[in-house]
Amino acid sequence: MDAKESIKKEMSGLKRLIRHHDRVYYVLDKPEIPDREYDALYRRLSDLESENPELITPDSPTQRVGGRPAKSFPVVRHRTPMMSLDNTYSADELREFDRRVKKNLKTAGIEYVVELKFDGVSISLVYENGVWVLGATRGDGTSGDDVSNNLKTIRSIPIILEADAGKPPRVLEVRGEVYMTKKALSAINMEKEKNKEEPFANPRNAAAGSLKLLDPGMVRKRRLEMFAWGVGRCEGVKFTTHIEVLEYLKNAGFHVNPHYKVCKTIEEVVDYCDSWDKKRGDLGFEIDGMVLKVNDLKARETLGVTSKSPRWAIAYKFPAEKGLTEIKDIIVQVGRTGAVTPVALLKPVRLSGTTVSRATLHNFDEIERLDARIGDKVYVEKSGEIIPKILSVVKEERTGAEKKFSIPKKCPACGHSLTREQDEVALRCQNAGCPAQIKETILHFASRDAMDIEGLGEAVVDQLVDKGLVKDCADIYSLKRKDVELLDRMAEKSASNLIEAIERSKERELNRLIYALGIRHVGERVSWVLAGHFGSMERVEKAGIGELTEIAEVGPVMAASIKDFFANKANLRIVNKLKESGLRMSGGVAVESEGRLKGKTVVITGTLKGFTRGEAETAVRRHGGKAASSVSGSTDLVVAGESPGSKADKAKALGVKIISEDEFKEIVG
Numbered sequence: 001m002d003a004k005e006s007i008k009k010e011m012s013g014l015k016r017l018i019r020h021h022d023r024v025y026y027v028l029d030k031p032e033i034p035d036r037e038y039d040a041l042y043r044r045l046s047d048l049e050s051e052n053p054e055l056i057t058p059d060s061p062t063q064r065v066g067g068r069p070a071k072s073f074p075v076v077r078h079r080t081p082m083m084s085l086d087n088t089y090s091a092d093e094l095r096e097f098d099r100r101v102k103k104n105l106k107t108a109g110i111e112y113v114v115e116l117k118f119d120g121v122s123i124s125l126v127y128e129n130g131v132w133v134l135g136a137t138r139g140d141g142t143s144g145d146d147v148s149n150n151l152k153t154i155r156s157i158p159i160i161l162e163a164d165a166g167k168p169p170r171v172l173e174v175r176g177e178v179y180m181t182k183k184a185l186s187a188i189n190m191e192k193e194k195n196k197e198e199p200f201a202n203p204r205n206a207a208a209g210s211l212k213l214l215d216p217g218m219v220r221k222r223r224l225e226m227f228a229w230g231v232g233r234c235e236g237v238k239f240t241t242h243i244e245v246l247e248y249l250k251n252a253g254f255h256v257n258p259h260y261k262v263c264k265t266i267e268e269v270v271d272y273c274d275s276w277d278k279k280r281g282d283l284g285f286e287i288d289g290m291v292l293k294v295n296d297l298k299a300r301e302t303l304g305v306t307s308k309s310p311r312w313a314i315a316y317k318f319p320a321e322k323g324l325t326e327i328k329d330i331i332v333q334v335g336r337t338g339a340v341t342p343v344a345l346l347k348p349v350r351l352s353g354t355t356v357s358r359a360t361l362h363n364f365d366e367i368e369r370l371d372a373r374i375g376d377k378v379y380v381e382k383s384g385e386i387i388p389k390i391l392s393v394v395k396e397e398r399t400g401a402e403k404k405f406s407i408p409k410k411c412p413a414c415g416h417s418l419t420r421e422q423d424e425v426a427l428r429c430q431n432a433g434c435p436a437q438i439k440e441t442i443l444h445f446a447s448r449d450a451m452d453i454e455g456l457g458e459a460v461v462d463q464l465v466d467k468g469l470v471k472d473c474a475d476i477y478s479l480k481r482k483d484v485e486l487l488d489r490m491a492e493k494s495a496s497n498l499i500e501a502i503e504r505s506k507e508r509e510l511n512r513l514i515y516a517l518g519i520r521h522v523g524e525r526v527s528w529v530l531a532g533h534f535g536s537m538e539r540v541e542k543a544g545i546g547e548l549t550e551i552a553e554v555g556p557v558m559a560a561s562i563k564d565f566f567a568n569k570a571n572l573r574i575v576n577k578l579k580e581s582g583l584r585m586s587g588g589v590a591v592e593s594e595g596r597l598k599g600k601t602v603v604i605t606g607t608l609k610g611f612t613r614g615e616a617e618t619a620v621r622r623h624g625g626k627a628a629s630s631v632s633g634s635t636d637l638v639v640a641g642e643s644p645g646s647k648a649d650k651a652k653a654l655g656v657k658i659i660s661e662d663e664f665k666e667i668v669g
Helices: 005-028 033-052 091-105 180-193 203-211 217-221 241-252 266-282 297-303 366-371 435-445 460-464 474-479 481-485 493-509 511-514 524-536 537-544 544-548 556-567 569-580 611-624 646-654 660-668
Strands: 076-079 112-118 123-130 129-136 143-145 171-179 224-234 260-263 287-294 313-317 322-333 340-353 354-360 377-383 385-391 427-429 601-605 627-630 637-640 659-660
Touching: 005 033, 033 659, 091 266, 091 287, 091 297, 091 313, 112 224, 112 241, 112 266, 112 313, 112 340, 129 143, 143 366, 171 203, 180 203, 260 266, 260 313, 266 287, 287 297, 297 611, 322 435, 340 366, 340 377, 340 385, 340 427, 354 377, 354 385, 366 385, 474 493, 474 569, 511 524, 511 537, 524 537, 524 611, 537 556, 537 569, 544 556, 556 569, 569 660, 601 611, 601 646, 611 627, 611 660, 637 646, 646 659, 659 660
Parallel strands: 601 627, 601 637, 637 659
Antiparallel strands: 076 143, 112 260, 112 287, 123 129, 123 171, 171 224, 287 313, 322 340, 322 377, 340 354, 377 385
16 A cells, blocks of 8 residues: 555544544534544644645545635525424414314324424535535525535534435435524623623524624634434435434434424323423523424325425424512613613523523603512513513512612713603603713614614724714714724724725615614604605705605604704704715615505514514515504504514404515515
8 A cells, every 4th residue: 555545544534533523522422532632633634634635525524614704605495495383382272283283184193293492593404425515594495595614613513424324315405403502602692791792682693693604713613503303305215204304313423402202192292392391491502492293204295384384393482481580770871862761780590591681671650660679579571582671570579678769860971961851751861962872873873774884883882982083973984994993802804894884884775874864753664755755865854844744654743853853953964974975865765666565564573583673674665565563454464573472463363464584585585
């Protein structure tokens, strides 16, 4: 054997050995050698590949992370659609699902497999002849983003199917969930808070945000994991039950969560779901419910699918999690309109995957309604699993040491007197030069639904205002790279990226600029209407009360607010500075004349994965529809995301059609 063949043989053995140790460590959680020995194997392989680059193969463990950051993610089509599941929220709804299944199958003997519902991101992995060739996000169910390089950083995903599974199939689509452990999420959020960055709201957001990073090296640091839970297209391997699928995936080297159960009755299903609702906090990762699937694959074919969901599976969502904690203090925050909002600082409590340490009290009347005091024990819930909310005060736990909160008379940011306008609940600081208002105004101006200036977050804005570099939102466009480089934690590359993002924002549409100005009572919908009606900022500026109220969406209060805004000389100076900086001051709104939502009133409810609320409503308007905020008899369509709440219930009661986010995407493209 010559030297090259000897090296090739050694490399092959090292790759096989490293893959084995990856599996026993990351999948089976049974490490066989110390980290130092593993690192020595990895270094030896890496050195051999450096000396013999022509022998590097795509299945090498060293190729899990590599290459330059991507500029974008190619879109790929799934070989078998990744359908979403319908949700249930009670035992009775599970029983109704069971009745439908039995009726359609004309049998009383149904076997279900019940699995944990992971709070992560669904992905599809494609293997050809046993070798991983592609990894993609779920996307709209039909197509997703090719995030193969990012997924390669997850060591619980095998690059080659294990021999234990038998002869490798020609094609195998493996479906799974990418997630982040509680420990990893906590470490990332601690770092974000240290850097004055917005922490991730939950593990799902953390996993999704990580997969969207363009640099695989950064993804690797997020320490993502994956559970495999099913298959799509299969060529060269056959299954008769879902349990066979899970066993096959385990033998093939995938990490399959062990907490699944075969249930022969729906009552057994209900009991198993209830048991996990009580002990979900014991897991090292977050779950938000359970998934119920018919075990027999032929029965699944008989049951079929709807346009968006299988009739043989359903998700059971756990009730919103609530916890008992203590109010350590009550502070006040100043918003961009000068409204002063009380916030309760809490003794940290774990809820729905995150540590909650504060909750909004909305206004000072809410404090009185709750009779909330500093030192009180309180029950806290995450409304929609996102926004912490105080449900009630445990008054019987009071010791007498609790302190009533005194409503402030002066602004905590500038010392200006606070006032309450007629028919308003909120107290306001009327000082236009209040630094807190300036910061919030700039953050709103730069937000995603406004001018969308990436990188202009809270930590950067705080420094820009405190150092006197920016006194209003128009000053953003006078910033130079050298100004930004002087800020803390802002390197040369980061400074260049921010300046480029600011420059790109000059091309935003007129309606987004109107919204970005933060005119009181004027939201995204009205900004859209104003841009479409007037066609230029100049015409909006000069519009009288009568002309404004002729527009259906603009009432007297809003018209007065718009008129007052442009009558203010300081505001006009800002608008003129923006014009001089080259921002778009004219241009109507692009609406498809034959849009698929033409003439329809659409309500968005719940949390959407692929849109912000503003983006979804903009899509409705672009397709000729009207985006409304409440459901009524005149509503034509309701788009329901996760945790849709009372609006979806009202739509059902009124017989209004409800569609999923995936169906909405099909309409708006």
